[in-house]
Amino acid sequence: METDVGVSTSEEANGSAAKKKPTVVFVLGGPGSGKGTQCAYIVEHFGFTHFSAGDLLRGEIDSGSENGLMIKSMMNEGKIVPSEVTVKLLQKAMEESGNEKFLIDGFPRNDENRAAFAAVTGIEPAFVLFFDCPEEEMERRILNRNQGRDDDNIETIRKRFKVFLQSSLPVVQYYESIGKVHKIDAARPVEEVFESVKAVFTSINEKDD
Ligand SMILES: Nc1ncnc2c1ncn2[C@@H]1O[C@H](COP(=O)(O)OP(=O)(O)OP(=O)(O)O)[C@@H](O)[C@H]1O
Ligand SMILES: O=c1ccn([C@@H]2O[C@H](COP(=O)(O)O)[C@@H](O)[C@H]2O)c(=O)[nH]1
Ligand SMILES: [Mg+2]
Numbered sequence: 565m566e567t568d569v570g571v572s573t574s575e576e577a578n579g580s581a582a583k584k585k586p587t588v589v590f591v592l593g594g595p596g597s598g599k600g601t602q603c604a605y606i607v608e609h610f611g612f613t614h615f616s617a618g619d620l621l622r623g624e625i626d627s628g629s630e631n632g633l634m635i636k637s638m639m640n641e642g643k644i645v646p647s648e649v650t651v652k653l654l655q656k657a658m659e660e661s662g663n664e665k666f667l668i669d670g671f672p673r674n675d676e677n678r679a680a681f682a683a684v685t686g687i688e689p690a691f692v693l694f695f696d697c698p699e700e701e702m703e704r705r706i707l708n709r710n711q712g713r714d715d716d717n718i719e720t721i722r723k724r725f726k727v728f729l730q731s732s733l734p735v736v737q738y739y740e741s742i743g744k745v746h747k748i749d750a751a752r753p754v755e756e757v758f759e760s761v762k763a764v765f766t767s768i769n770e771k772d773d
Pocket of ligand 1: 753
């Protein structure tokens with residue numbers, strides 16, 4: 565089943581043709597909180613295209629691009645790759661997708677990411693989904709994930725948690741301060757978490773009608 569979530573429309577300054585701006589939802593939460601898992605369900609039910617910033621960066625490493633080695637070493641340390649690189653990858657992915665509704669998963673990770681995305685694309689998120697999960701549960705999930713990710717080792721996981729608390733949570737708090745966050749208790753079974761997620765998207769569809 566696919567349900568529609570509205571696409572915002574804005575007039576050009578000269579009043580000519582209306583220009584559609586994509587609808588962007590930022591999907592945030594600590595490492596292993598279940599962002600990717602839930603995004604797959606949202607895509608299926610609500611017709612969004614999902615871009616994981618981490619997956620796009622891993623794609624750059626695999627493609628052998630000139631930034632690949634820098635990205636790889638930053639990821640292995642759990643550090644945040646410069647905004648310029650990530651925003652460019654997200655912008656290209658959105659432009660090439662043919663869709664107008666995007667889930668951007670795992671980005672923005674710090675305030676600089678947030679500002680750079682807004683400045684380069686001119687897009688502000690419609691809202692932010694925040695998956696709230698205790699660290700012990702996230703650690704358990706990542707250690708059981710078995711997807712062969714180089715950064716899924718206990719040393720890097722701990723670094724990722726630290727960066728999340730120091731740099732990424734303030735971004736969530738910023739969006740909370742402007743009333744854009746839908747906080748989801750992510751420490752429940754996948755299906756229960758999705759029930760809460762579904763309620764958010766459904767209520768937004770109803771408001772747009
Ligand atoms: N609600 C849940 N309960 C138990 N396990 C879950 C739940 N959601 C996801 N998982 C599992 O936990 C692991 C991490 O999930 P996922 O990859 O979706 O997290 P993530 O937030 O995208 O992580 P990362 O930030 O590291 O990319 C996966 O193995 C997934 O199958
Ligand atoms: O916007 C981003 C997203 C990710 N990173 C780096 O990638 C890893 C893994 O990210 P996941 O979201 O867990 O797939 C992350 O620890 C960062 O090193 C980034 O720099 N910027
Ligand atoms: Mg993920």
